[in-house]
Amino acid sequence: MGGDSAPRAEVEGAILAAREMDVRVLLVGRQDPVRHELSKHPHRGLPIEIIHASEVISMTDAPMQAFRKKRDSSVHVCAKLVHGGQADGMVSAGNTGAVMATARFTLGTLASVDRPALAAPFPTSRGTVSVMLDVGANVDSKPAHLEQFAVMGEIYYRAIFGTRRPRVALLSIGEEEMKGNELTKEAHNRLKHMQLNFVGNVEGRDVFSGAVDVIVCDGFIGNVALKISEGLVEHLVTTLKAALNSSLSSQVGYVLSRRAYQEFKKKMDYSEYGGAPLLGVRGVTVIGHGRSNANAIKNAIRVAAELSRARLNDKIDEELAAVSAAGHS
Amino acid sequence: MGGDSAPRAEVEGAILAAREMDVRVLLVGRQDPVRHELSKHPHRGLPIEIIHASEVISMTDAPMQAFRKKRDSSVHVCAKLVHGGQADGMVSAGNTGAVMATARFTLGTLASVDRPALAAPFPTSRGTVSVMLDVGANVDSKPAHLEQFAVMGEIYYRAIFGTRRPRVALLSIGEEEMKGNELTKEAHNRLKHMQLNFVGNVEGRDVFSGAVDVIVCDGFIGNVALKISEGLVEHLVTTLKAALNSSLSSQVGYVLSRRAYQEFKKKMDYSEYGGAPLLGVRGVTVIGHGRSNANAIKNAIRVAAELSRARLNDKIDEELAAVSAAGHS
Secondary structure, eight states: OOSTTTTHHHHHHHHHHHHHSSOOEEEEEOHHHHHHHHHTSOOTTSOEEEEEOOBOOOTTSOHHHHHHHOTTBHHHHHHHHHHTTSOSEEEEOSOHHHHHHHHHHHHOBOTTOSSOEEEEEEEOTTSOEEEEEOSSSOSSOOHHHHHHHHHHHHHHHHHHHOOSSOOEEEEOSSSSTTOSOHHHHHHHHHHTTSSSOEEEEEOGGGGTTOSOSEEEOOHHHHHHHHHHHHHHHHHHHHHHHHHHTSSHHHHHHHHHTHHHHHHHHHHHOGGGGOOEEEETBSSEEEEOOTTOOHHHHHHHHHHHHHHHHTTHHHHHHHHHHHHHHTTOO | OOSTTTTHHHHHHHHHHHHHSSOOEEEEEOHHHHHHHHHTSOOTTSOEEEEEOOBOOOTTSOHHHHHHHOTTBHHHHHHHHHHTTSOSEEEEOSOHHHHHHHHHHHHOBOTTOSSOEEEEEEEOTTSOEEEEEOSSSOSSOOHHHHHHHHHHHHHHHHHHHOOSSOOEEEEOSSSSTTOSOHHHHHHHHHHTTSSSOEEEEEOGGGGTTOSOSEEEOOHHHHHHHHHHHHHHHHHHHHHHHHHHTSSHHHHHHHHHTHHHHHHHHHHHOGGGGOOEEEETBSSEEEEOOTTOOHHHHHHHHHHHHHHHHTTHHHHHHHHHHHHHHTTOO
16 A cells, blocks of 8 residues: 555556466455455456555655554555465565565564565666665674675575576675775675675676676665665656757657667666565565556566565575574674 | 876866966876877967876776885876975876875875865756765765765865855765664764754765755765766666667667757766865865866866865865864864
């Protein structure tokens, strides 16, 4: 119920997912508006069910307060369904902080994980996706946390993108091992001794180059990186639009190249990438952008289903137990 | 001598500056190639002089080693000219780390400043410029350092952009005072008690929105922000070009909208913004992008001249002495 165009995008995305994939969808939210949206589309025979939740968390609600006070919010009910085993995973395009807090405290953290991490996909110039974590579940991370992020990110990347040995990198301010701050220097030293395809430090520039698959960083850095990228795309699109509108010739030119722009916009479109999973909680949780459209919701459902089928959390616990036994953690 | 197209861009930029502004330019570098470049352009009567420096620092040289070993590099000779009062400021498009180290150790740090900061300009959707500092002179900053960055950034912004009360903000991961990490929470608390137009926290999104003028952050964060922005612009331009080349219709469209693209590219062009000053050293130092063209060099010279005329460093010492006396530092 918390997304910018809820429950319309959520219902449409659920219908797409139920139609195209082998999933059952539980639509959790206020029964009346959800049923009303559902009635607008043919959905007979589709495995979709409505679960009533009376409360709605707004984008401006404080996360911990929303978790504590709105016990019958759609997010809270979702998390309880996952916790109770009635659902294999949850998807939300609502208040990110509230979803993270609710998932963390309702589902709990995996035994082997100190802090969950939010993993965001970035499109690259090679047509691949690079995944950055953490993009805002924690701040002031310690080296041991980044070590866990690396393992979780690798397992997630393998599960979703099918890469056997994803290239894992540490976000820093120079490629050399000695460049960086106290946190990254110590983390670099730990990562290079792990059973990972650790390719060293990367700079901000390489987030979009496709040179690496998994990019590990503290959640403050990752959140700034994510938000600055969103802001810059908006700025570029605004500037380009204004320039293209500035003369008749360029307007005609725009019409002729419209398909190219649509292709360009599609490549820039977050909705293709299926949201950001919160890794490290006991239960699959995928968080979509507040602006998620039906396609974004569908892809987030796909990611949640794939992570559940890949037994993501069992693998995280297994691999981190091995790291711990090896004495690195 | 260290820029990607040195000394061509440097010489051309110097000629433009000497022609258009009230400045004398000392071209510091290997006499023969510099003289050769200069001979390609009419420059009779222009106040341009060549100062020989035999060594060249490459982009891959380690900063401290370059400072220690290459005592006759163009950067080192520049810094000595500034230190000795024969020049009012220096401009380089060479190895940023080496320029920072050389400026810092040859010129020294201002009495009131603990750590110099590199201040980078970002274009905004409102057509203004926002300045972020530090973008990489330091890492692991303490709250007191961010306080000094705020004061230096404000004085610089006023000197270059003429804004009487620049809006100073702290880069964080949420606008509320309580959002952020240990560093930003403490820094926020200090900044709000200062004699500044402190407008609170901003998120990465606002770097390009034009909502604020000066953005304060630790150098690790700022460097990641700068590099990720450069990488994203490259990625977007590559993707857009590929899309526009994909059909005849879009190619024709591109030709018709060419002027719009040129305008767009100009707005995205770092070279309009005159490089990044290293604030807090005893002497004006402006660092250009390695890819600086003649226009970028000219604008960097303009910024250096303006900062010198505005008595930037005297003002920084005065204002920080006042902060220190007020017991905030």
